[in-house]
Amino acid sequence: MHVAPIPTKMTPRARITLEGVSYSRDGREVIAKTFLDISDARIGLVGRNGSGKTTLARILAGLIRPDSGRVLINGVDVARDRRAAIRTVGILFQNPDHQIIFPTVEEELAFGLRQLGRSKDAARDGAVAMLARFGKTHWQGRAVATLSQGQRHLVCLMAVLAMEPALIILDEPFTGLDIPTTRQMHRYLTQVGPSVLHITHDPAALAGYDRVIWMDNGAIRESGPAVQTLTLYEAAMTEADDAGADLLD
Ligand SMILES: Nc1ncnc2c1ncn2[C@@H]1O[C@H](COP(=O)(O)OP(=O)(O)OP(=O)(O)O)[C@@H](O)[C@H]1O
Numbered sequence: 001m002h003v004a005p006i007p008t009k010m011t012p013r014a015r016i017t018l019e020g021v022s023y024s025r026d027g028r029e030v031i032a033k034t035f036l037d038i039s040d041a042r043i044g045l046v047g048r049n050g051s052g053k054t055t056l057a058r059i060l061a062g063l064i065r066p067d068s069g070r071v072l073i074n075g076v077d078v079a080r081d082r083r084a085a086i087r088t089v090g091i092l093f094q095n096p097d098h099q100i101i102f103p104t105v106e107e108e109l110a111f112g113l114r115q116l117g118r119s120k121d122a123a124r125d126g127a128v129a130m131l132a133r134f135g136k137t138h139w140q141g142r143a144v145a146t147l148s149q150g151q152r153h154l155v156c157l158m159a160v161l162a163m164e165p166a167l168i169i170l171d172e173p174f175t176g177l178d179i180p181t182t183r184q185m186h187r188y189l190t191q192v193g194p195s196v197l198h199i200t201h202d203p204a205a206l207a208g209y210d211r212v213i214w215m216d217n218g219a220i221r222e223s224g225p226a227v228q229t230l231t232l233y234e235a236a237m238t239e240a241d242d243a244g245a246d247l248l249d
Contacts, residue, residue: 020068034219131158190208
């Protein structure tokens with residue numbers, strides 16, 4: 001797959017501020033009271049199954065309202081100001097079928113741009129331009145249902161990128177993608193203007209990132225330079241024996 005190079009935009013790094021954010025469900029503290037104030041271009045988020053990564057991602061995107069505190073992305077209170085939030089934060093879900101709502105690829109890509117107030121023609125042009133970047137213009141009129149899981153994942157990523165938010169949150173963005181597509185996507189993500197927050201179980205995917213955050217049991221255990229956090233995280237994962245596996249939760 002050929003991905004056209006993107007001119008690097010001098011977009012300021014998104015500022016992510018968590019002011020005492022907490023979230024509980026069914027009597028369980030999913031996110032403990034959390035404070036954070038960071039501005040990095042490439043941020044990784046790691047942690048064991050059930051540690052709260054996806055929940056934190058949805059709170060950061062304003063899709064879940066925390067029980068206490070607030071999230072500001074570039075000063076936008078994402079839970080309360082939804083209009084501003086969709087311009088500011090984009091999120092790519094783990095499962096593309098939870099994201100796609102339109103029957104054709106073009107409609108799916110154009111929808112977000114329409115939400116930003118673009119005219120029908122401008123939204124279509126934006127959709128076609130994004131397809132061209134990924135060498136997928138032939139997908140324009142394609143029924144989403146006829147695409148593979150990995151291809152649908154790519155459609156979701158293109159839809160999020162087309163909206164050019166200040167921050168893109170990616171929850172396991174390479175799920176279901178083959179090796180060359182993953183490589184291209186990785187390359188693409190190192191070039192995009194917006195800040196990226198990337199949730200993954202694969203530390204190797206975060207090589208060269210500015211910061212990695214390690215979530216443990218609903219709390220931030222570590223937030224620092226990628227090498228530092230990943231060294232601590234991988235050592236802890238090596239130590240964790242089978243009895244500590246969180247498969248029953
Ligand atoms: N709406 C909810 N109701 C009850 N429990 C919830 C809810 N949302 C999340 N949880 C629980 O909170 C914990 C954190 O879930 P979350 O999906 O955020 O973890 P994760 O770190 O993304 O895990 P994984 O790596 O497996 O995707 C889990 O134990 C989950 O069952």
